[in-house]
Every structure is written in C-alpha cells, then in structure tokens.
Amino acid sequence: MTLTERKNAAISRGVGMMTQIYADRAENSxxxxxxxxxxxxxASGIAVVNTGHRHPRVIAAVKEQLDRFTHTCHQVVPYENYVHLAERLNAIVPGDFAKKTIFVTTGAEAVENAIKIARAATGRAAIIAFGxxxxxxxxxxxxLTGKVAPYKIGFGPMPGDxxxxxxxxxxxxxxVEQSLATLKKLFAADVDPQRVAAIILEPVQGEGGFYPAPSAFMKxxxxxxxxHGILLIADEVQTGFARTGKMFAMDHHEVAADLVTMAKSLAGGFPLAAVTGRAEVMDAPGPGGLGGTYGGNPLGIAAAHAVLDVIADEGLxxxxxxxxxxxxxxLESLRDKVPEIVDIRGPGFMNAVEFNDATTKLPSADFTxxxxxxxxxxxxxxxxxxxxGNVIRFLSPITIQDNVFSEALDILEASLLKASAGR
Known part of the structure; x- marks a missing residue:
C-alpha cells in the first residue's frame, strides 16, 4: 500500500490534506x-514556523529543557519559565495598561478561553464576530467562524448568543461605513449592546482571505x-510574531484590544497558545476556572522564549x-500578463493574491x-x-534564505503564467 492508501485506511477523512507530500525532514524554508x-x-505549517523549520536556537532551547523535565502541569507544580514568558508577553502585547497572561495549547483553546474571560468579566453572554x-x-x-464550508457542515446546532x-x-x-451600519442594525434588531460581552476579530483575516482590517474600522x-462596555478581542493567532511586519498586527493601529489570543508561531512549531489582556479582566475568572493539563507545556515555553529572542536579534x-x-x-509586475489577478495585498509578509476568472470576472477557485x-x-x-477559495496566501518562514526566496518567486511567476496561458 502507498502512504496515501494507508492514510485513507487509517485516518478520518475529516482531516483534510492540501498535498500528498509526506515530510521526512525540514530545514528553515x-x-x-x-x-x-x-x-x-x-505554508510554514499555516504560519507556525515564522522562524523557520528547526531554528538552531529553538532546537537548543528545547533540548536543554528536555534534560530538565518535560511535564509537571503548571497548575500542580509550577515553573519559572512559564512566569517569565507571561512577563515577556505582558510587556510586548499592544496596550498601555497592566496585563496578565494564561497559557493553553491551541489557538482554538485560546479563543475559547478569551470568550470565557470576557463573559466572566462583563457578566454578559453575547459575542459578535465577523463574516x-x-x-x-x-x-x-x-x-464564531464566519465560513460554513467545510467547518460547520454536519455538526449540528452551534452555541447560542x-x-x-x-x-x-x-x-x-x-x-467600513457599511460594516458599521450593519453592526448598528444588529444592535437594533437582534441583540442589545448591553448584553454583548465582546467583539472578536482578526486584525488581518486569515482563512477568510487575508483582508486587513482598516485602521478606521478598528478605531x-x-x-x-x-x-457600551464591550470588550474587544484581537485574534492574533495567525497574524502574530512579526508576520505583518510588526510583532502583532494590532501594532499597526492606534488602538489596543482588551484581550489578545496567540498561538501558531509563538513556539516555533511546538503546541503553545496564550491569552493576554487587561489585568483586571484576566483576573475575573476564579481560581481553577482557567487552565488545562498541557497548558504551558515546558517544551513549548522554552521554544517560545527562543522564538522571541530570534525575532528581536535577527530583526524579523x-x-x-x-x-x-x-x-x-x-506579483504587480505580472498584472498585465495574468489578467486573473484582481488584488495583491497584505502587511509585512502576510500577503495574498486574489483571482477572478478573466472572462466572467467572478471569483475563480478553479484558477487558484x-x-x-x-x-x-x-x-x-x-x-x-x-x-x-480564490486567494493564494503566502506564509513562507520569515527566515527564508535570499537565494531560496528568489527561486520561489521564479517558480511562482512561471506557475502563474502557465495557468493563465491555459485558460
């Protein structure tokens, strides 16, 4: 049996795969x-290895931690590295106010906990998200996700409010004006703003198409x-840690969120996520209301310290x-040769190109x-x-070597020209 046949026989089809490449080893980009x-x-594991595959400093930090201990559960026997990383995030997450942090394991878990914290802090239940x-x-x-296929199909009723x-x-x-007007209508027709605990959004939408939130909208x-006494949650799971040209995407705006969720590139390939926010908001849940057995795993914590050092020292x-x-x-140089290109966008190295059919002018997932x-x-x-499905997003490691990056751009150009010529 081929690996693909073995995969099909052993793994639920619900675990989708973008390629049939089975990794054996990786280095940087x-x-x-x-x-x-x-x-x-x-792809970088969907923006996970911003510092590249197996960055030597990340690997060294994890190896050193392996020689000490791999798990105690911080809620049972705590460790200093967890405290220190919280201190570092409290200092760099946008917002000129006292902050506190919790560590969990995944981005979804960070979002779940941000909602719990917002509801505990406000005494309200409703949440507003965006398409x-x-x-x-x-x-x-x-x-919260504003996309049905494939994420919501067949999974029954969603949580209310x-x-x-x-x-x-x-x-x-x-x-921006239309979006704000719809929000105003939502308050008038569907939910009293005094019942809303939080508004959550990605400063640059990820899966939705790499659309940056305009600063006027964020303000x-x-x-x-x-x-209205509502908390603002910035989901920085995909945008964080130098991807947008600043440490966090919210650094591009003049306002700060009350709560920020992080994961993906925080620990350079090790499962670690965090919520950082206003100290008084973060303290709203009682002891034991937050946490998780693997939350803040020592190996992930060690890797995250190294990631922050690499971002600073290498000017990422x-x-x-x-x-x-x-x-x-x-990409701009190819617009005349590839008429399917309708938009090129994104701050820093969180970039995307969007395609429409050259004849119908409608979004073209097939061409993409x-x-x-x-x-x-x-x-x-x-x-x-x-x-x-008509957007290609670019998530190369920020540490990619110049010669490899040039090679990738040549392949990208050739691929675009070949696809357009075959229309």
Whole structure:
C-alpha cells in the first residue's frame, strides 16, 4: 500500500490534506519528502514556523529543557519559565495598561478561553464576530467562524448568543461605513449592546482571505466597545510574531484590544497558545476556572522564549517588510500578463493574491487551485484560502534564505503564467 492508501485506511477523512507530500525532514524554508524530493515551503505549517523549520536556537532551547523535565502541569507544580514568558508577553502585547497572561495549547483553546474571560468579566453572554473570520474548529470556534464550508457542515446546532456582522472588504462591495451600519442594525434588531460581552476579530483575516482590517474600522470598533462596555478581542493567532511586519498586527493601529489570543508561531512549531489582556479582566475568572493539563507545556515555553529572542536579534519584523515588498512587486509586475489577478495585498509578509476568472470576472477557485498545483509540481508549496477559495496566501518562514526566496518567486511567476496561458 502507498502512504496515501494507508492514510485513507487509517485516518478520518475529516482531516483534510492540501498535498500528498509526506515530510521526512525540514530545514528553515525547505522540506524533503519520503522520496527525497525537495520543496520550498510557502505554508510554514499555516504560519507556525515564522522562524523557520528547526531554528538552531529553538532546537537548543528545547533540548536543554528536555534534560530538565518535560511535564509537571503548571497548575500542580509550577515553573519559572512559564512566569517569565507571561512577563515577556505582558510587556510586548499592544496596550498601555497592566496585563496578565494564561497559557493553553491551541489557538482554538485560546479563543475559547478569551470568550470565557470576557463573559466572566462583563457578566454578559453575547459575542459578535465577523463574516469570513476563522476562530477554530471547537464548538465555540465554529460558532464564531464566519465560513460554513467545510467547518460547520454536519455538526449540528452551534452555541447560542453569537452574532455576525460583515467584515469590511471594499473589493467585495463592503465599506467600513457599511460594516458599521450593519453592526448598528444588529444592535437594533437582534441583540442589545448591553448584553454583548465582546467583539472578536482578526486584525488581518486569515482563512477568510487575508483582508486587513482598516485602521478606521478598528478605531470605530474601539469607540463602540468603550461606549457600551464591550470588550474587544484581537485574534492574533495567525497574524502574530512579526508576520505583518510588526510583532502583532494590532501594532499597526492606534488602538489596543482588551484581550489578545496567540498561538501558531509563538513556539516555533511546538503546541503553545496564550491569552493576554487587561489585568483586571484576566483576573475575573476564579481560581481553577482557567487552565488545562498541557497548558504551558515546558517544551513549548522554552521554544517560545527562543522564538522571541530570534525575532528581536535577527530583526524579523524588518525582514518581513522586505520580503513582503519583494513578493508584492513581483506579483504587480505580472498584472498585465495574468489578467486573473484582481488584488495583491497584505502587511509585512502576510500577503495574498486574489483571482477572478478573466472572462466572467467572478471569483475563480478553479484558477487558484490550478496555480497551486502547477507550483507544487515545480516544488513550491502554496496555500489557498478565502470564502470563495480564490486567494493564494503566502506564509513562507520569515527566515527564508535570499537565494531560496528568489527561486520561489521564479517558480511562482512561471506557475502563474502557465495557468493563465491555459485558460
């Protein structure tokens, strides 16, 4: 049996796979499969290895921790590294106020806990999220997520008291003013703002299509939250840790969220997530109300300390801006040759290109997937996203070598030209 046949026989089909590549080893921005074929990784495990596969400092930190202990459960026998990492996040998460932090294991778990904390702090139940947003596959995560397929199909009723408003995407006919007007209508028709505990959004939508939240929109949300006593939650699971050219995407705005969720690239490939927020808000749940057996695992904590050091010492925020600028310039140079391109966007190195059919002018998932498959055949791993499936998102490690990045851009250009020529 082939590996794919074994996978199909052994693993639930609900675990989707973007490729049939089975990794054997990886280094920085490159992956080699079981057959020895090399690929350039423009997925990074969905923005998990911003510091590259097996960064030497991350590996060294984890090895050192392995020689000490691997697990005690912080709620039973705590450890200093957990405390120190909380102190570091409290200092760097946007917001000029006292903060506190908790550690959990996954991004969805961070979101779930942020909702728990918001409800405990406000005494309210309702939550507002946005169309196109992605917040996880747990039940509350699914309820908050603004995309039905494939995340909600067949899983029955979602948790109640979750409401959705349209996210401002001018390309798709939704302005900041229209989004805010719909939110106002929501308060008038569906939910009293005095019942709303929190508004949650991604500062740059991830799975929804890499649409950045306009600063005017973020400022308006902050004002609405302050007016009604609502907490603002920034889901920075995909946007955090230098990906957008700043440590956090909220650093691009003049306002701060009350709670911030983090995961993915926090620990450079080890499962670790966090919620950081206003100290008085974070203290709302009683002792024992927050936590988890593996929350703040010592290996993940050690890796996260190394990740923060690498981002600072190697200037990865500046590096993200440089790489993103090169990528967007190359894509812009292809607009005349690839008429399917309708938008090129994204801050820092959280970039995307969106495609419409050249004839119908409608979103084209078929063309997008064709580009992905051609690139994969040439050795470049790409990810698609978007409500219409017509967006390619670029999530290469920020540590990618210059020569490998140039090679990847050449493959990307060739793939786009070949897909467009075959229309």
């Amino acid at each position: 490159e992956i080699w499969d079981k057959e020895g074929r090399r690929y350039i990784d423009f 196109g947003g992605f917040h996880g596959r747990t039940f509350m995560g699914m309820a 979750v409401f959705h408003a349209p996210f401002p995407v001018p390309l798709h006919g939704v302005s 308006a949300l902050r004002e609405i939250c302050d007016q 925020c500046d590096r993200a801006n440089q790489l993103g600028s090169r990528l967007k310039q190359r 997937n064709k580009v992905r498959l051609i690139a994969l055949d040439k050795g470049l791993i790409l990810l698609t996203c978007g409500v219409h």
